[in-house]
Amino acid sequence: xxxxxxxxxxxxxxxxxxxxxxxxxxxxxxxxxxxxxxxxxxxxxxxxxxxxxxxxxxxxxxxxxxxxxxxxxxxxxxxxxxxxxxxxxxxxxxxxxxxxxxxxxxxxxxxxxxxxxxxxxxxxxxxxxxxxxxxxxxxxxxxxxxxxxxxxxxxxxxxxxxxxxxxxxxx
Amino acid sequence: xxxxxxxxxxxxxxxxxxxxxxxxxxxxxxxxxxxxxxxxxxxxxxxxxxxxxxxxxxxxxxxxxxxxxxxxxxxxxxxxxxxxxxxxxxxxxxxxxxxxxxxxxxxxxxxxxxxxxxxxxxxxxxxxxxxxxxxxxxxxxxxxxxxxxxxxxxxxxxxxxxxxxxxxxxxxxxxxxxxxxxxxxxxxxxxxxxxxxxxxxxxxxxxxxxxxxxxxxxxxxxxxxxxxxxxxxxxxxxxxxxxxxxxxxxxxxxxxxxxxxxxxxxxxxxxxxxxxxxxxxxxxxxxxxxxxxxxxxxxxxxxxxxxxxxxxxxxxxxxxxxxxxxxxxxxxxxxxxxxxxxxxxxxxxxxxxxxxxxxxxxxxxxxxxxxxxxxxxxxxxxxxxxx
Numbered sequence: 001x002x003x004x005x006x007x008x009x010x011x012x013x014x015x016x017x018x019x020x021x022x023x024x025x026x027x028x029x030x031x032x033x034x035x036x037x038x039x040x041x042x043x044x045x046x047x048x049x050x051x052x053x054x055x056x057x058x059x060x061x062x063x064x065x066x067x068x069x070x071x072x073x074x075x076x077x078x079x080x081x082x083x084x085x086x087x088x089x090x091x092x093x094x095x096x097x098x099x100x101x102x103x104x105x106x107x108x109x110x111x112x113x114x115x116x117x118x119x120x121x122x123x124x125x126x127x128x129x130x131x132x133x134x135x136x137x138x139x140x141x142x143x144x145x146x147x148x149x150x151x152x153x154x155x156x157x158x159x160x161x162x163x164x165x166x167x168x169x170x171x
Numbered sequence: 172x173x174x175x176x177x178x179x180x181x182x183x184x185x186x187x188x189x190x191x192x193x194x195x196x197x198x199x200x201x202x203x204x205x206x207x208x209x210x211x212x213x214x215x216x217x218x219x220x221x222x223x224x225x226x227x228x229x230x231x232x233x234x235x236x237x238x239x240x241x242x243x244x245x246x247x248x249x250x251x252x253x254x255x256x257x258x259x260x261x262x263x264x265x266x267x268x269x270x271x272x273x274x275x276x277x278x279x280x281x282x283x284x285x286x287x288x289x290x291x292x293x294x295x296x297x298x299x300x301x302x303x304x305x306x307x308x309x310x311x312x313x314x315x316x317x318x319x320x321x322x323x324x325x326x327x328x329x330x331x332x333x334x335x336x337x338x339x340x341x342x343x344x345x346x347x348x349x350x351x352x353x354x355x356x357x358x359x360x361x362x363x364x365x366x367x368x369x370x371x372x373x374x375x376x377x378x379x380x381x382x383x384x385x386x387x388x389x390x391x392x393x394x395x396x397x398x399x400x401x402x403x404x405x406x407x408x409x410x411x412x413x414x415x416x417x418x419x420x421x422x423x424x425x426x427x428x429x430x431x432x433x434x435x436x437x438x439x440x441x442x443x444x445x446x447x448x449x450x451x452x453x454x455x456x457x458x459x460x461x462x463x464x465x466x467x468x469x470x471x472x473x474x475x476x477x478x479x480x481x482x483x484x485x486x487x488x489x490x491x492x493x494x495x496x497x498x499x500x501x502x503x504x505x506x507x508x509x510x511x512x513x514x515x516x517x518x519x520x521x522x523x524x525x526x527x528x529x530x531x532x533x534x535x536x537x538x539x540x541x542x543x544x545x546x547x548x549x550x551x552x553x554x555x556x557x558x
Contacts, residue, residue, distance in 0.1 A: 029312055030250070036305070056294035060338075064301025065331060071308050072327040075320060129291060129351060 008048055015041030028074055028085050036067040053129045177280070185286050186267070193266055197421045198228035203459075204466045211470035238410040243315050246407070250313035255408065255415035258306020262422040265299040268292040269429045270354050272439045272450035284439075284450065285354060292353040293345060296430055297338050300385060303423060304330040307387070310416070311404035322403025325477065329384055329391065332484040337381035339492035343367075343374040343499040344434045347511055357438040363511045366437040370514035373495045373521040375435045377488050379464075382427035384484065386420060388465060390472040391480060428461040429454075436461075487532055491525050 209216025217224030272284030311323020348359030441453030
């Protein structure tokens with residue numbers, strides 16, 4: 001196995017094992033921590049693919065902001081941290097075969113054809129930042145802006161729901 | 172690329188040199204901080220251990236290591252032991268992309284005076300600095316102590332809030348230099364003949380203020396506010412684990428200072444800058460100037476109240492950083508060639524706007540108690556945005 005192969009195996013193992021722990025472990029803070037570890041593993045995979053911009057953004061946003069926000073929310077929730085949370089519901093045994101079937105379908109379709117792998121040998125020299133920016137702001141401008149607009153709407157919605165109206169309250 | 176053992180050795184040596192240098196700066200900085208704070212408060216400061224008390228940090232470190240390692244009852248042991256390391260590691264490895272000199276020629280080889288020239292250097296720094304909060308949050312949570320937990324909660328809210336202006340402030344210099352690589356940004360400052368502090372002064376100010384908050388230093392040291400939280404997240408830590416937290420704070424300070432030096436103060440550039448041996452010296456001089464400013468601020472300003480801290484971050488720093496970004500982007504789009512000279516003039520206007528905004532905000536917030544400001548209630552104190 002090449003060095004890249006070993007690195008891929010290690011990173012993939014970290015990602016998958018910690019992702020499994022996220023949904024099985026009973027302690028919710030540790031669950032969030034394993035989620036962060038899983039995100040870091042994915043960032044490592046991005047680096048293997050020479051997509052270091054994506055890797056840095058992955059760590060910055062998913063590990064540094066979203067998971068921290070989850071931890072923040074968990075810590076503000078009373079009585080949740082010491083409690084052992086059940087990760088399964090009564091639908092577990094129905095959901096399991098469905099999930100496995102989904103996995104089998106995905107593997108089947110991905111194995112059906114070989115995807116062209118572009119080794120991109122000069123990616124490290126040029127960097128992926130500029131092509132990514134060109135793609136986001138030229139052909140994919142509309143979906144990009146739409147996605148940010150939807151996120152904005154979600155943010156505003158969250159504030160509206162969370163903020164209880166006080167009669168006669170002035171802002 | 173053929174595998175070259177010498178390159179590997181050079182890389183390891185560089186990493187070791189930076190690591191050791193970084194850890195040696197910490198005791199110097201601790202001594203400097205105690206001396207400067209003592210000066211500000213008209214005291215003498217450490218003066219017993221060694222000449223000028225220089226050996227005081229060493230004595231403190233030895234004392235700390237021989238202390239008992241205490242674990243609180245009901246602590247989450249794994250996370251509790253893990254947390255100091257989590258706060259230390261990102262602080263140290265951030266330094267890998269900071270250039271402390273140009274290319275040196277050693278034994279006929281070109282050696283970059285930088286551990287790794289990553290072409291997304293700034294993003295790397297932002298990504299790692301966003302991980303620093305984990306150490307504090309986890310320490311606070313795993314200690315099984317309500318004060319520690321409050322420190323952790325405060326810290327996570329504070330660091331998420333101040334990361335936005337911190338990151339946005341760095342986008343202005345990125346636009347002017349057209350690169351995310353720190354080495355390239357220093358070169359751009361050399362070509363322009365002016366440090367980015369001139370065309371991006373507002374960004375520099377926003378970056379430094381956010382930097383104080385990111386390193387949890389006064390006036391933003393709410394996560395460890397002694398009077399309220401009995402030292403917050405590291406209340407329960409003793410011995411070497413406490414020393415790790417203590418060191419991480421200083422390493423973080425050095426990192427924020429080094430990034431400011433690199434991006435806004437021209438990094439290793441200075442008079443006779445083509446003499447390679449002088450470049451790390453210039454870098455250190457600028458770095459220590461910024462660190463002195465850090466200490467000066469700590470010795471001068473009182474701690475902010477929590478709601479004011481949030482207000483400053485979201486209502487002042489974030490809009491100012493966005494304004495700076497907007498103006499810089501417009502200038503860059505309209506006049507890509509002469510963006511830096513134009514911005515050097517506009518930066519004065521931007522600073523004026525910033526000062527006016529701060530004045531108005533502080534005038535309004537000093538007026539509010541008379542018009543009946545609700546004091547934040549005990550349980551509402553941590554998420555009181557409205558006033």
